[in-house]
Amino acid sequence: MSQNEIISFEPATGEELWRGKVGDVDAAVDRARRAWPAWAAKPLANRMELCRRFANEVRAASDRFAELIAKETGKPLWEARTEVEAVINKVEISINAYAERTGQKKLDGALAGSAALRHKPHGVMVVLGPYNFPAHLPNGHIVPALIAGNVVIFKPSEKTPAVGELLMECFTKAGMSAAVAQFFVGGPEEGKALVAHRDIDGVLFTGSAQAGIAINKRLATNPGKIVALEMGGNNPIVVTDTPLINDAAILIARSAFTTAGQRCTAARRLIVVESMYDAIVEEVKRLSDRLIVGEPFAEPAPFMGCLIDNDAADQLVESFLYFLSNGGKAIKHMTRPDDNLPFLSPAIIDTTKIKDRPDVELFGPLLQVIKVKDLDAGIAEANNTRFGLSASLIGGTPQDYNRFWANIRAGIVNWNQPTNGASSKAPFGGLGLSGNHRPAAFYAADYCAYPVASSEMDQPRATVGVGFRDG
């Protein structure tokens, strides 16, 4: 790959899919900055209408869109279709969110004249996207930002530029200028340069904790720039008493292995009370043995596809071997049928005996199992992480769930539901290394506009008060 070019490959076949020239950061920011005033001055209804047209363009291209997502990420076609649906649905959800979370209102109780709360856009927003949901997650920043009156420079992951390009094409086809919704090709270096550019007003990031922290540090001396960080997780799924072993196992397998474990909300740690351990572990293994791993367009449809590339697969195999050689007990071995392709079988390993388990996000189909004495020990173990994105409790009573809910540190806390599959109609974000208290999804509206409080009279009428001499 030349440094001036980004090339993406189909992970399931290794074939080249797309190539494009790396963008010019200064030119992109300058173009965006010049486009901003006119876009911000457009009536809100026009901006919303253009976003609705964007949704129609995505709908019209939905088959091609889903096929491209499946090809470029390696996820199954059925799942890629759900990503396209999420992109379309994001528009109406964001329109509602803008009205509910921001928008404008008159305030009661003004002493004279009237008082109002309104919101203004920040300006030029840089959106940096991840590869696992190359359309849905960046779109979750882009649409709210545009509705609020910002212009956007979107740099997709260097691993999924083709999907990023198609997404942005849908905005231009909808009638939005390519300077308002701008597609930018680049890798981490260009990401860094965009973040550091003095003429941007904010960075809306979804990706790894490592990159998010680097962005946070880079902008630490610019408190005026908005930084929204959606990062990873080391998410726990805690199992306490339940007679529904098969249902519990289905929820666990879905949490851990959907999208081949490449979801920020995937369960990484299965924490089980000792009375349930044997039954749950046996059933999760039995189910996982039945999961079909296959290429995106295979028939019958696979449950999960491959990882994004061979490096990611190598790293995950290494992590499995690390656990194995440090006291872990394999429940289901990780296998890789072809060393030249990133397909991995789901793997399960008991790491209870490992003293200092690395608190990192292992982004793939690898589930650790940890045995605990009781629910309180389970909650303590669940919180034994620097991350805090999602957490689920399986089984137990309403009182158990209340205790779990009150004590767990995570932005998404579920009961008898998977850790993943979060709703776009709710806020989405996490604590600690998972985010910076700027939740996305429904609350993305909050970081796309800032509130302005105004006290207003149509004439400059005023009377002198205390402390003036007669005159």
Ligand SMILES: NC(=O)c1ccc[n+]([C@@H]2O[C@H](COP(=O)([O-])OP(=O)(O)OC[C@H]3O[C@@H](n4cnc5c(N)ncnc54)[C@H](O)[C@@H]3O)[C@@H](O)[C@H]2O)c1
């Ligand atoms: N919380 C969430 O909403 C969420 C959602 C999806 C993925 N993720 C996380 O994303 C990770 C996987 O995605 P990824 O590998 O594409 O993430 P990544 O952090 O490697 O890259 C994300 C984006 O940031 C850019 N980038 C990388 N380093 C940068 C830097 N120092 N400065 C500026 N830009 C930089 C990349 O080019 C890419 O566009 C996982 O950790 C996963 O948990 C989080």
Ligand SMILES: O=CCC[C@H](NC(=O)CCC(=O)O)C(=O)O
């Ligand atoms: O990989 C990270 C996202 C996972 C996904 N979350 C969402 O889709 C949040 C909703 C939104 O952003 O609209 C999940 O929980 O599976």
